[in-house]
Amino acid sequence: MMHESVARALNEQINKELFSAYLYLSMASWCDAEGYPGSAHWMQIQVKEELFHASLFHGYLLQRDVPVVLEAIGKPEAEFDDLNGVFSAALAHEQKISASINEIYRIAREEVDPMTETRLHWFINEQVEEEQNARDILDKIKLAGAQPAGLLLLDNELAARPEPTLTPPSFAG
Numbered sequence: 001m002m003h004e005s006v007a008r009a010l011n012e013q014i015n016k017e018l019f020s021a022y023l024y025l026s027m028a029s030w031c032d033a034e035g036y037p038g039s040a041h042w043m044q045i046q047v048k049e050e051l052f053h054a055s056l057f058h059g060y061l062l063q064r065d066v067p068v069v070l071e072a073i074g075k076p077e078a079e080f081d082d083l084n085g086v087f088s089a090a091l092a093h094e095q096k097i098s099a100s101i102n103e104i105y106r107i108a109r110e111e112v113d114p115m116t117e118t119r120l121h122w123f124i125n126e127q128v129e130e131e132q133n134a135r136d137i138l139d140k141i142k143l144a145g146a147q148p149a150g151l152l153l154l155d156n157e158l159a160a161r162p163e164p165t166l167t168p169p170s171f172a173g
C-alpha cells in the first residue's frame with residue numbers, strides 16, 4: 001500500500017503538470033499575439049508534452065490503486081516583456097518542476113517505496129531534457145540579441161519542432 005505522503009505528492013504532481021500545460025498555453029498565446037508563430041508552435045507542442053506527463057502520473061496512481069484527487073488549476077502568467085522573458089519563465093518553471101519531482105523521489109525513499117522511486121527515473125531524465133530545451137533556446141535568443149532578423153530566424157527554427165511521439169514508456173502499460 002502506498003504511503004499517504006507519497007500519494008499526496010504524486011496527486012499534487014498531476015496538478016503541477018496540468019498547470020504546466022496551462023502555462024505553456026498562455027505562453028503560446030503571448031507568442032502568437034506578438035508575432036512569433038514558430039515560438040507559439042513550440043509552446044503548443046510543449047502543452048501536449050505536459051498533458052502526457054500528467055496522464056503518466058495519473059495512470060501510475062490508478063495502477064497502484066491510489067485514489068486520484070484533482071484540485072483546481074491556478075491561473076498562469078500571461079504577460080511577458082519579450083521573447084527572452086517568455087523562455088526565461090519557461091526555464092524557471094521547469095527548474096521548479098525538477099525540484100518537485102526530486103522531492104517526490106526523496107519522500108518515496110524515506111517511505112521505502114521502491115516502486116515509486118523506480119517509476120520516477122523516467123521523469124527525472126525527462127527533466128534534464130526539459131531544462132536543456134529551454135536553456136538552448138535562451139542561448140540562441142542571447143546570440144540573436146535584439147536584432148529582428150536573428151529573432152526571426154530563431155522563430156522559423158522553432159516552427160520546425162516536430163509533434164511529440166508521446167509513446168508511453170514501457171512501464172506505463
Ligand code: FEO
Pocket residue numbers: 017020049050053094097130
Ligand atoms: Fe512536465 Fe515540463 O515537465
